Amino acid sequence: MPERMSRKRNWVLSFLLLVALLIGCGAFLAWYKFFREQPDGPFVSNDERFMYASIGGENAAGLPYWIFLVLPRMFPEYLPGPGGYASLGIAWEEGRELPVGFTKKVVGFPRVSNTCAVCHTASYRATPDATPVFVPAGPGHTANVQGFFRFLRDCAQDPRFNPDNLLEEIKRVTDLSLLDQLLYRFVIIPLTRKALQQRSFDWMEREDMAAWGHGRDDAMNLTKYFMLEMREDGTYGPTDFPSIWNLKKYQPERGMRMNWDGATYNARSVLIDSALGIVAEPQRDFLHHIDWLLDYLSNLPPPPYPFPIDQALAHAGEALFTAECARCHRSERTGKRVPLTEVGTDENRILSWSHAAARAANAKALELGVQRRGMIDDEPLNGYIAVHLDGVWLRAPYLHNGSVPTLRDLLKPAAERPQMFYRGYDLYDQAAMGFVSAGTVAERVGNLHDTRLRGNGNQGHEYGTGLSEEERQALIEYLKTL
Numbered sequence: 406m407p408e409r410m411s412r413k414r415n416w417v418l419s420f421l422l423l424v425a426l427l428i429g430c431g432a433f434l435a436w437y438k439f440f441r442e443q444p445d446g447p448f449v450s451n452d453e454r455f456m457y458a459s460i461g462g463e464n465a466a467g468l469p470y471w472i473f474l475v476l477p478r479m480f481p482e483y484l485p486g487p488g489g490y491a492s493l494g495i496a497w498e499e500g501r502e503l504p505v506g507f508t509k510k511v512v513g514f515p516r517v518s519n520t521c522a523v524c525h526t527a528s529y530r531a532t533p534d535a536t537p538v539f540v541p542a543g544p545g546h547t548a549n550v551q552g553f554f555r556f557l558r559d560c561a562q563d564p565r566f567n568p569d570n571l572l573e574e575i576k577r578v579t580d581l582s583l584l585d586q587l588l589y590r591f592v593i594i595p596l597t598r599k600a601l602q603q604r605s606f607d608w609m610e611r612e613d614m615a616a617w618g619h620g621r622d623d624a625m626n627l628t629k630y631f632m633l634e635m636r637e638d639g640t641y642g643p644t645d646f647p648s649i650w651n652l653k654k655y656q657p658e659r660g661m662r663m664n665w666d667g668a669t670y671n672a673r674s675v676l677i678d679s680a681l682g683i684v685a686e687p688q689r690d691f692l693h694h695i696d697w698l699l700d701y702l703s704n705l706p707p708p709p710y711p712f713p714i715d716q717a718l719a720h721a722g723e724a725l726f727t728a729e730c731a732r733c734h735r736s737e738r739t740g741k742r743v744p745l746t747e748v749g750t751d752e753n754r755i756l757s758w759s760h761a762a763a764r765a766a767n768a769k770a771l772e773l774g775v776q777r778r779g780m781i782d783d784e785p786l787n788g789y790i791a792v793h794l795d796g797v798w799l800r801a802p803y804l805h806n807g808s809v810p811t812l813r814d815l816l817k818p819a820a821e822r823p824q825m826f827y828r829g830y831d832l833y834d835q836a837a838m839g840f841v842s843a844g845t846v847a848e849r850v851g852n853l854h855d856t857r858l859r860g861n862g863n864q865g866h867e868y869g870t871g872l873s874e875e876e877r878q879a880l881i882e883y884l885k886t887l
């Protein structure tokens with residue numbers, strides 16, 4: 406019967422429409438709650454953008470903001486001391502919601518990720534009571550990145566990391582809607598825990614490997630094991646966070662190379678590889694962030710020495726620099742590799758990278774759809790770069806592994822350099838040029854650097870060590886002007 410049939414058809418149509426509507430709503434809700442992106446910011450200056458703006462790490466590698474916020478309160482015993490994340494020595498400007506180098510962006514829900522600034526922002530203070538000055542693109546010599554990894558790992562392994570406890574703690578700081586509570590309970594918390602547990606950190610916990618400590622990481626092994634998923638090879642190459650200002654000084658066409666061992670041709674490649682380490686999966690605007698960073702870092706001048714300089718003494722020091730240092734640090738050799746057999750510093754960083762790893766990194770970048778000149782697999786990687794010395798006053802502790810606390814110590818024969826000292830305190834020592842590396846505060850906020858341990862050696866680079874005390878003084882004064 407036509408009437409009944411058409412009624413039936415109407416009914417089927419309505420039903421289908423309802424199903425479609427429900428699916429649509431569900432899809433919209435899922436998109437809204439998990440993928441909707443809100444731009445972060447606004448950022449009033451380039452420096453602020455460098456220190457806090459997202460480069461896209463929240464999507465694939467972000468931590469839910471509320472979980473990030475409550476973890477230090479729930480698990481203070483997994484941090485090196487009181488004070489929450491600040492106990493990890495990460496720079497934290499007063500009045501800021503998050504430390505330097507930490508971003509907050511809504512991708513469905515608020516998430517936290519990192520930027521370059523967590524390792525590449527320096528802090529110093531003139532007196533113990535002064536508020537620290539933060540210098541973007543300076544070496545993050547106070548940041549304990551290994552401590553941060555260990556903290557997340559230990560939290561995720563603790564049975565108290567569960568929806569009941571976390572939601573209880575989150576309730577103290579915010580009112581999540583009922584729907585959000587359900588999402589946190591059944592999706593966000595379990596997935597976060599799983600993601601944190603999936604990463605193996607065993608490779609950085611071997612007994613024959615000293616702690617990275619403040620201001621360093623095992624950079625090439627991080628790349629090999631986290632990004633490239635290569636097999637452990639037993640090497641250990643702890644390396645100091647370098648300054649990354651004034652990148653336009655590098656001229657690849659003149660044979661200059663980047664990274665401590667000259668493993669990379671140019672700044673764009675280094676930036677891309679560094680950013681891939683943070684974001685895991687490049688987003689649509691990935692290269693836009695790279696272009697901005699490249700422009701900002703290329704043109705950012707090194708910070709001038711902020712304390713008084715004795716100009717006459719510095720002038721006398723310049724002649725000594727020309728005689729003792731310029732043949733590497735202001736010549737055709739600058740920015741190029743000096744063989745390890747010549748400079749004689751610790752070899753472990755060099756041993757931690759290889760042509761095979763470079764090829765794997767290049768293949769990985771291509772797989773992720775990023776075109777770049779890439780890492781070097783056709784030159785011997787057998788030395789360290791004779792680094793440019795711009796802004797050298799703020800780059801303590803010195804050498805690629807941060808094994809010499811001050812410039813005064815670097816100008817002594819290796820046997821007379823401190824065998825043990827503390828890294829991570831930001832009180833500046835104007836006489837020695839470096840950070841205070843002994844005493845109760847240095848011990849409390851920092852970590853012991855024992856130069857006898859693998860990767861920590863302070864040998865080699867014995868240049869200018871024959872100078873008299875007056876000459877050394879003059880050379881140090883001159884180095885303040887660079």
Ligand code: HEC
Nearest residue numbers: 521524624644645646647649663664665666675676679680
């Ligand atoms: C977890 C710490 C960490 C983060 C995050 C990080 N870097 Fe680095 N960066 C390092 C270390 C360590 C080195 C030295 C590696 C080596 O050669 O041993 C380095 C080297 C560099 C260099 C080479 C400097 C030179 O003079 O050769 C540049 C440039 C650089 N990073 C830029 C960046 C940028 C841009 C980002 C963000 C997209 C970033 N880094 C994120 C730790 C970090």
Ligand code: HEC
Nearest residue numbers: 729730733743748750789790791792800803804805868869
């Ligand atoms: C034969 C070449 C050569 C000479 C001469 C030389 N250097 Fe170096 N310098 C290097 C190399 C190579 C490195 C990197 C070594 C490393 O990190 O293991 C370096 C590193 C440094 C660093 C560490 C920079 C940092 O950011 O940690 C300082 C400071 C330095 N040199 C100052 C001097 C001074 C001052 C003189 C003169 C008294 C001098 N150098 C003479 C080759 C040289």
